[in-house]
Amino acid sequence: MPAPLLRFATIEDAPVVARLLREMDGHYHPDGPLRTPEAYLSTVRSVIDSDEGTRFALCFLDPDEASSAAGIACVGVLRPGQALQGLVFVKDLFVRDGTRDRGVGAALMRFLARFAVESGIGRIDLTTDAENLGARRLYERLGAVVRPKVCYSFPTEVLRHLAEE
Numbered sequence: 001m002p003a004p005l006l007r008f009a010t011i012e013d014a015p016v017v018a019r020l021l022r023e024m025d026g027h028y029h030p031d032g033p034l035r036t037p038e039a040y041l042s043t044v045r046s047v048i049d050s051d052e053g054t055r056f057a058l059c060f061l062d063p064d065e066a067s068s069a070a071g072i073a074c075v076g077v078l079r080p081g082q083a084l085q086g087l088v089f090v091k092d093l094f095v096r097d098g099t100r101d102r103g104v105g106a107a108l109m110r111f112l113a114r115f116a117v118e119s120g121i122g123r124i125d126l127t128t129d130a131e132n133l134g135a136r137r138l139y140e141r142l143g144a145v146v147r148p149k150v151c152y153s154f155p156t157e158v159l160r161h162l163a164e165e
Helices: 011-028 037-049 104-118 133-141 156-164
Strands: 005-008 054-060 069-078 087-095 123-126
Touching: 005 104, 011 037, 011 054, 011 069, 011 087, 037 054, 054 104, 069 104, 087 104, 104 123, 104 133
Parallel strands: 087 123
Antiparallel strands: 005 054, 054 069, 069 087
């Protein structure tokens, strides 16, 4: 089998990215309703076309087959950061069912590490749920350092209240 292909998504990849994001939502929220495939595609196209800083890293197990997309990392580059180097923030990393335990997650993280080093970026940050033991094992195996921090979130209902004050 050829080596996996890792690269950032282009606008031509929008259908692949939309499919993976919808599958990820179904995986993490199996009882919740999913938006339509068209809604995912519209969102992905606007993100790729914008300058907001979001990027999608893709891993294809067969470089010649778009349907072989096995995983995705949704990331943003944030600056200035410590020593003005900035950081890559991994918002989501998802590996499709049936392709787990094949090194896809590790390959995506290595791809992002190479991107960071080549871009002069000082670190990669991410969070994961405490009960996501598979993700925690992956990150720790790759050398991630657990930082004792408190993670805050402003969910939609809190945002609305805060915005009205």
